Amino acid sequence: MEQIETDATGGMDPLIFGRLLDGNGGSKPIGRTEVDNWKPSTPGEIMWLHLRRHAREVKPWLIEDLGISETTAELLVSDSTRPRALREGNALVATLRGINFNPDARPEDMISLQLWCDGVRLITLRKNPMQTPRDVLTMVDGGNGPRDAGGLIAEIVEQLVTRMNQTIVDMNAQIDELEAMDIEDNYERILPKITAIRRNCLALKRHMSPQHEALERISRDAPEWFDIDDRREIGESIARLQRYLDDIDISKESAVVLQDELRARSVASSEHATYMLTIVAGIFLPLGFLTGLMGINVGGMPGVNNPDAFWFVVAICATLLFVLLFLFKRWNWL
Template sequence: MSGFAYVVHEGKARKTTLREALHEQANLSWTHLTTNDGRAKAWLGGEARLGPFVLESLTAVETRPRCDAVGDGAVINLRGLSSEAMGSSDPLASIRIYAQGGHVFSVTRKPLNAIDPVRKQVEAGEILDPGDLIAAISQAITEELDPVVADLGDTLDDCEEQIAGKQVFQLRRSVNQTRTQAIGYRRFLNPQRAALERLAALPGEWLRDDDRLHLNAAADRAARMAEELESIRERAAVMHETLTDLRAEQIDQRSLMIAIVAMVFLPLTFLTGLLGMNVEGIPFAHASWAFWGVVGVCVAMAVAIAGYFVRRHWFEP
């Protein structure tokens, strides 16, 4: 089990041990565990003496963004970007938080990128109480996700330009990857917005008015990103259909060209096959001009057949 703990008292932050943080009387006592083993659950239920509901919420294997009031505190689950590779269906790492009075317990099973900038804020004395801490984590998560969502939109813009230039190949994979990422992010951003809004509305002295404003701002940002992801998902679906239609059109055009070439050479093949039979009685078999005569007839036939197809506009795309 690994983790860290900070104690903030009268605007000054001090790093301490997990055990000492439990008994410190301060404005903020933040205990963070980074683990996925049973020792974290044993420590939280034993030394920290957290209740069964809180313990299960902090150590559950599968979570989604949520916010539940627990007595005069709250349990909050959020999702953010991780430095580790994540699956396409679950692209965001979770952080589970329990806040009560001056104490905040947080648990992550995967490294969460937002933790490091928040730790720097704590050490710099910019975070003074639990409300500040949770608002800072929420803002760090949404600020990091915002450019990622914007990049997905830019990727689709580039794909649309390539479609306009008829550059169909290699686009389907890019569009599908963008759509998959958008679906994965949107899966968590919608409930995360609801969780932040509910947290901002919870009663409690540990949440000040400025904390509620910051939480509402983070919720609004999450809502905007969710709307952008929904737009990206719909655009990607339309682009996928367009690419499928363009691919089918290209295949039809090439099949048409093959058919035209086959129809041009079909009578020529019949004629040369007929004259190439090894039987007696073939006309002009011993004439010196016969070969070039047959070549001339074949050329005339090919030109006539091609001209027919041109008049019928078969060569037009």
């Protein structure tokens, strides 16, 4: 878990990291005191700030020091995290989501990433720790990062989408493992896992479908500083996301088929048990009637004084049993 820094007043520091991209793939750090009055010192220089959106000072900082409108600042710090994108003059505003890889997190617990960019400044905001911005940061610090703001956004989008693949691969591997198990012997273990997979598929589809629409909006309506190559990269991410959505549908259908087979076998097993109990009852019902009749305690019962009468009754019961078994077998009841 990422360590939470505090500012001089003891509050949560809104700035996680800041970088100045030099336009050639490299970067250098920028501190909070240098941010407010920053202007590009060389052509192609870009400022990237990664902020904690739940910090108390974020919204006033966005409005008063970074010059972002109050409406947009409200959107950037909002807890409404449904993926979307819009153009505001020369700026791009978007809310995207990524898989939550934090400890004890479930795949459907996705993390939102808000971003604002005017082609010179990029501001990204998150509430929970995310690996994607850190991966992109490693690229730019290593001199292998994007060369413009559009490329930086495209790289962040690509990392967010690519990370979804591992979750889908893991779910497919789980389904393959469940299909290889003996359903009848592992019923109690398999059913909860199938339910969890279906729940994950539904949650991922619910979050990723709006993200697909948001990325299409970026590709279509982004400002002019978002050049053709950047749009092409976003298009590749959209195509990859669509493939993942298709894979989620396949995983969900596979889980449904497996669950239906599990239920069908369970019902068949119950019906077979009921059938066998009915056969047993059908066999022992006449035997029970005969022995009950012979056991009534009234005068005139035949064989009361005959020591061989018991074995005679046993012979009758055995004969009746074999006759019933023969008839049930002939009628294909057994």
